[in-house]
Amino acid sequence: MGSTDESNKPLNLYEPPSSPSQPLLSKHFPSIDAPISQIDGATSEPDQTQYLQISYNYGPRHIKDLPFLILFLLFVLSTFALGIFASVNRNxxxxxISSFAFDSISSSCIKNSSTNAFHYQKQLFFGTPISLNSSNSSLWESLIWTLVITLILSVPFVLFVLLLLKHYTKQIVYVSLPFFVIVPIFFNIYWFVACTVSSTCSDAFPLAYRILVLVFVFLVIGVIVWIFVxxxxxxxxxxxxxxxxxxxLSNNLGLFGVLPALTLGLLVYYVPIVVFLVFARLNGKIVPRENDGEYxxxxxxxxxVPAYYALAILTMLWSTLVMVEAQVYVISGTIAQWYFSKDDSRPKRSIRSSLRHVFGPSSxxxxxxxxxxxxxxxxxxxxDNARQEDAAGIVNLILRxxxxxxxxxxxxxxxxTINFAAITGEAYCTSARMTYELLKRNLLSAVFVETVSTRILAGIIFVLSALYAIVVCAILKGxxxxxxxxYFVAIIAWVLLIVILxxxxxxLDNVIDTVYVCYAIDRDRGEVCKQEVHEVYVHLPISRNHRSSLVARTPLVV
Incomplete structure (x- = not known):
């Protein structure tokens, strides 16, 4: 039992256990198995309160990782500044070029006349007529209407899928599982029969190759079946x-409005950069070049210009990944506020506060x-590129x-790490270390091996989008x-719907990860904020390495 001075000692989130015999689990949380519960029963009082401060940070947050924000802003500002210069300085x-000719007196290229330039521009814009026959017009009209209808229907379709997953998860999963095999088998047999019947396809694709592809697809389907078994x-x-x-997710439906808006904002941000890249190509001059004695x-x-292309492309790629991480941050911050709310009511302005943090202190x-x-x-x-080049040698293999x-x-x-940073507002490196220690203390895997949910969800959206494509194809044929x-229009509609899903x-994957981290914080604090979450996540597999080390120390505690 600790003294009065020890009980009044301020909490330190980052202080490791003082001795190797200190247990890592809070004794107030239910044990997973017998050996861990024995260790848990010997928990001392100072260790119970050591990590109680880890929770959602509702207070003011200080800006973190400022040098990387400055570096990113330098990339963006340099891209825009040089882009504006390229736009103004274009030739x-x-x-x-065809209106310029080499002048032997000045040893430079001079312009012949404005007439040639006008003729060139006229030929450039009006010299190549665009012809659209009725067949192409009908195809494009059907394609546009199909994509527009798919976009409109995607919103209620996603909400309907979310509703099914919330109330009828078991039914929709078990009903969809057979389709993971039936749909690929149907398409595999259908294309084989259709190609065999069509003389054009059968001539271009011999029977032996068709049989080889058919057998290969069936082998892939067999692997899928084996994975589920x-x-x-x-x-x-x-x-x-x-x-x-x-x-x-259903308690935070506002995410479906904010996240696409962020993606749309990224596309708008790309527009001037693409324009700058086009104008940068026009920066240069017309010079004479000798070829076989002629200029x-x-x-x-x-x-x-090539350096600017590299800078702009790097900025665009970095911006894309920053936006992806920002979306994860917004999801994590919003879901965490819902999780740690003391009642069933949804917290107010949770999305707004997450946006304020992601574009403010945590940027x-x-x-x-x-x-x-x-x-x-x-x-x-x-x-991967080096692997494709077949670089030989044991050293290269070890390095890879x-x-x-x-x-x-x-x-x-x-x-x-981003899930934890959204919850606590800590810096990246601190969040990475604290996340690992949090999961390790509570015998949870830092990798979160429960990836079957992602595979099942991917299979469900594949089945639903394939069924939608079949319906679209049947309607178009009718x-x-x-x-x-x-078939081409149906495939494009299938691709669009599967991208949205x-x-x-x-x-949903990011929601699962966020709830996982929140559950670990609950275990660490010995609290239960969402009982329905604990009833499910308590069955997750524990980290075997951590468990074995604890079991090995059990005799010391006893």
Whole structure:
């Protein structure tokens, strides 16, 4: 039992346990199994309160990771400043090279006359007639109308899927599972029969190749079946996890308005950069070039233009990843406020406060996270490119394995870091360390191995979008005369719907991760903010490495 001075000692979130025999679980939380409960029963009083401060930070937050925010702003400002310079400094004669001729007296290219330039411009804009026959016009009209209707229907479709996942999760999962096999088999047999019947397809695609593709697709389907058979014991837990996440998302439907708005804002932000890239191409001059003793006038681009292209493309890629991380931050902050609310009512202005944090104190953290993800993807692309080049040698193989292991570790580290930063407002490195320690103290995996939910959700949206494509194709064949073009329109509609539903699955995955971190904080504090979440997440597999180390120390406690 601690003394009075010890009880009045201020809490320190970052102080590690003072001795190796201190238990890591709060004794107020139900145990998972017998050995852990024995360790839990010997918890001392100072350790119970050591980490109680970890919760959602409703107070004012201080700006974090400021250097990375400044670096990102320098990239953006440089891109826009040089883009404005490129727009003003562009050469108006860049498209009139044919109107210039080499002058031997001045040893330079001079313009012949304005008539040639006018003739060139007229030929450029009006010289190539655009012809659209009735067949192409009908195809484009059907395609546009199909995409517009799909976009309109996607909003109630997503809400309907969310409603089904919230109230009838088990039914929709078990009904969809057979379609994971039936739909690929149907398409595999259908294309084989259709190609065999069509003389054009059968001539271009011999029977032997068709049989080879048919067998290969069936092998892939067999692998899918094997994956579900192996993971069948986790399907029931996955159903409950999806239901909990769907319930959390349904209580924060405003995310479906804010997240697409952020994506639209990113596209608007891209527009001037794309315009600057077009104008940057027009920066240069017309110079003479000797070819077999004759001088011709050619276009020579300014030397700084390629560097600007590299800068603008890097800025766009970094901005894309920053926006993705910002969306994760908004999702995490909003869901965390719902989770830690003491009553069933939804917290007010939760999305607004998350937006204020992501574009305010935590903007540097978001920029750093986006930069790390960008670097990881670039290095991984370089490693994959080196693998395709078949670089021989045991050293290259070892280096690739080490790099892949490092990149995988960074991905896993980044997985919950932004979730934790959105909850606490801490800096990136601090959030990464505290997240790992939080999960480790509570015997939870830092990787979160429950990935079956993502695979099942991906399968569900594939099935739903495929069924929608079949319905679209049937309607087009019944009301139009597109013929084989109806398959093309149906495929485009399928791609559009599956992109929209993939965004929905992305949001739901981030909700699952956020609830997971909130559940770990609850365990750490010995509290239960959402009973329905604890009833599900308590069945998640614990970290075996952490458990074995604790069990090994059990005799010391006893």
């Amino acid at each position: 108006p004669n860049s498209n009139n 192996v993971n069948w014991h986790r399907v029931e837990l996955t159903v409950k996890i999806i239901a909990v996440a769907s319930n959390a 011709n006038c050619v276009w020579k681009q300014d030397s700084w 540097g953290t978001i920029c750093l996270s986006g930069l790390l993800v960008f670097v990881v993807r670039v290095v991984r692309a370089a490693v 394995c080490c790099v892949n292991a490092l990149l995988t570790a960074v991905d896993f580290l980044n997985k919950f 009301v139009s005369h597109l013929g084989m073009d109806s 993939s965004f929905f699955v992305h949001v």
